[in-house]
Amino acid sequence: MASSLGFHILGPLEVIANNARFTITGLRQRTVLAVLLLTPDRVVSVDRLVEAVWSGTPPTTCRNQIAICVAGLRKVFQEAGCHEDVIVTAAPGYMLVSGDHRIDTVEFTARVESARQLAQDHRQLAQGQRQQGERHLARDQRTAQAASLLREALSLRRGTPFADTSSSRLQEEANLLEQQWLNAYEQYAELQLELERYSEIVSELSGLVQEQPLREHARAILMLANYRLGRRSEALGLFRQARQNSVDELGLEPGKELQELHAAMLREDPSLLSTSTASASTASTSTASASLNADLPGGSGEARLPADVPSFVSREEELASLDALLEGGPDVGSAAVGLITGGPGVGKSALAVRWAHRVAQSFPDGRFFADLTRPGDGEESVSVMLARFLRALKTPENEIPVDPRGRAELFQRSVAGRRVLVVLRGVRDLRRVQSLIPASETCCVLATSPHNHADNHPGPVQVRLRLDALDTRSAVELLDALVADHRVRWEPAAARKVVRYCDNLPLAVSAAAARLTAKAHWSVSHLLARLRDPLHRLDELSHGGPPGIRDSFDRGYSGLGPDAAALYRRLSLWDTPELDVWSGAALMNIDLSSAENLMEQLADAALLETWGRRPDGLFRYRLPSLLALHAREYADFHDLSAAGLKLPYPSAI
Template identity: 40%
Template structure:
């Protein structure tokens, strides 16, 4: 069969085949195929027509010489098996993963080659000739994966010093995708490093004009800072291509402490791009030494940090340090880090001395330090490196305002996943077709989970343990349950457990306000309404509200009609607050 092209019949056959290929080696139910082909408006003969399409596809494969049944009947539908065959999209994903691994091993040229082979698999638009909404959505996802692979390959080739060789390709890409800032950034960089400074400035001006005319916005900060650096002739040249030089003597002392990446991580493309440009800044003006990922409990801060750290590991050849600050004070963490960095002999028992030894051990090295679940600046400060080659990635609900005073910082607040990202996560957890059988029902499930990763994984786990349940069954239970959080609490690190920890960290007055404010009517409220509910002065009420905002338990949603600040609960957090009781009367702090 290799090298042969098969002609598939009309649009309906192509749609059925595409649906099976997109779920290869998985059962696709009759109902799911009908939903995909007719987009929720099937004729009364839909099941018969699907069966006719399946029979025709089987005949095409047999006529072409396929020696085994490719589409098998499997209750409650069909499954396309790839035994002995390969799928371009699967091969593409594998090559991209190989590239990530090779890049992490500092094998830049091989990583770029893997991406070149991956991109060579594309021979036209994804799912070309398939006209159905599900195909359009999937094609958009695949096309985005292709563009991300192109951008990563360009980045690797620039690291290899191929600035002039890639110019023509980059110019064509920017012309085709004028609103992709990353491609424009790379083109400007390649032009500048090829001695074409004026062309780089023209590329910026063209992009600014196009962006303003098309979407009414100026180009992003990163492009503007690169433009300013080019004007000053202050863009650093790349280091020697494809060679990562470690700190002398560090070959045996390069820690690799990162935990495994989240198997169900999805989305966060914008956030990863911001982390790239901040912590891996391609100009000295654009580079920060610290990034702080914050957001409500269970929103995916750690998953994003670990995923990005693995993806960027090759940029830190001298090691990756990781500490979960819930389990150890700063001195314990410093001792752990020092041992990982190869420091032998007795370690200082004084925190300041240990921090000084730590900074000395990092001198001249390029190490990534990930500090997970930070609760205070005092906890983090001794763990900050002293040299400009290291980078720090911090996660936690605490605001750590002191970092703004002392350090260059990217603060990144992440929110819930989109409906499409939530669908992708549920499908990944389930590993079957249930998430696709009724997209609207799956969307409802995601919203009942607050589009929050920890709750989505819990919902997926519930369905995994109940293979006879459909998504609708779980939705019905969540809608009728008097305690939705209990239904979505699995394991010791559930959303409820995380919210319980956050509540314990509040003082008595703030904990009382947490419970009382959840009883306000409406989806959002202002400080005046909160003051009435709490029985206190508005300024005092605002102080308590801001405490909850700082703890990532309340969201600021802007100002109301009369200019007053308005606040909002995430639904699952409000359910948790409703179930609590004040630790002390909310007005007790007024007597202090």
């Protein structure tokens, strides 16, 4: 005979005995049992039971009927084989004694609490023991255990609680239980995110988000999982759905969490990378960052190639040109090398990352990514990146040499004969990062640089691409794809002018799209009116959009010599974007030869565009409008303003 019972209330009310289900048939009996099960081992007054059964309109015989319900329940338990007192009389009502009986809500709460404690232990280990690999393993084990406990807790739900009752009081309790279950599901998804189980999150959480469209935290987790899988369009689409749902149902924009996450995705914020990637980045205070695909055989998964670029447009010819790198290095002991140059914000990194993802299967042994855009990409930073690459290849920490030369030699031995792709972003001079370039014809290197003379490489550079801004049609297409509603299509003329104010630069267009996304009540014409003011245009394109509009210009400016920097500032005072050597000579009060040298330095730094030749053979140049505004900002705080030279801002387009 059964000595214990199982009670299920996370779904239709059931009693389990000897693996058999007993359904409580009477509506009043189900209500009384449900109320008692909600607070086991605690006395429930008769008045509370009466309220639950009759919702404020009880008959005069209500107390007797409650007693009859309790007697009927006791009889059911006895017939199920349990002869112990499950429901006892205790003034001023009754109490369900849990004893050895199983109640699914009690088990649910216990598992959730245990998972919470494990997660807390994980956080404490993460704070105090960051440097030892075995401690990392202990943290991961706790996280996995916590996720497993939550999964068990979630599986206890079999449907909507109390769906087979009509009590308004129980419906309130059912709503609370549903919220607790949803909260646990979000906690479980957070742990899965930490464990980098992104595919599982997408498959498990997608249905919940569809059922609970206003559950913004769950949607944010699903967006981030898609993003880390490289499904940028799906991630951004989830935000569009959220905004539509929120506006339709509540008349409000999505909450802060979703808005900030969406803006971060548009600007490719590094903090959106995997937990291990973010930890690796945070742990290093170097001025450069590096990453390796997590699916590298034998890799640690501590970093990864940046996710593919969303809404990538145009550049098909350039992508096809880069495919020549797949033929391998031209000589034994020489990797295939490609170089993409172009001005700030023109989309060099986007092109490199898109191509790297497109050809990923051709490099099964690894895809490395090193960011050299920050100042100081010298020997020390390259050495730090080499150490990161070696760790990602599971080189034991005690076997990583301390000196840069030793690290470079070990890296070369580790990748020799393997199919490895190395993407180097923001290279100033290939000679300075030579140790990051594999000396193996089976490998490939794709570098981006703002400098036209960056190809000082001992070996041949097989593919050289000079990247220009998008044409207007492609820039409008990019704006439309990023804004993801119909505003751009409704105002095509205004959209064309907006991208022209952005100089058709993908980075600036992305900033404009982020501005429109954050301000859903703005029309494209409204943004256009704000961009017309040259005093605030760079501010407008920096507010809430991708950081880097000014930063990318600043990096080019910081590498200039004093005379070239002075010429750059003074060129902003010229009232037309078209310039020539005579312009530079007049602004600097120097001869034509010296002026040409300085202007060529600006062109090499991609801060000035070449624009053909004059009839007399002298070169013509062009200063794009955003660069002119950037140069003028420096001029206003430098020697020109100090000298009292005050001219209007560059003319609007």
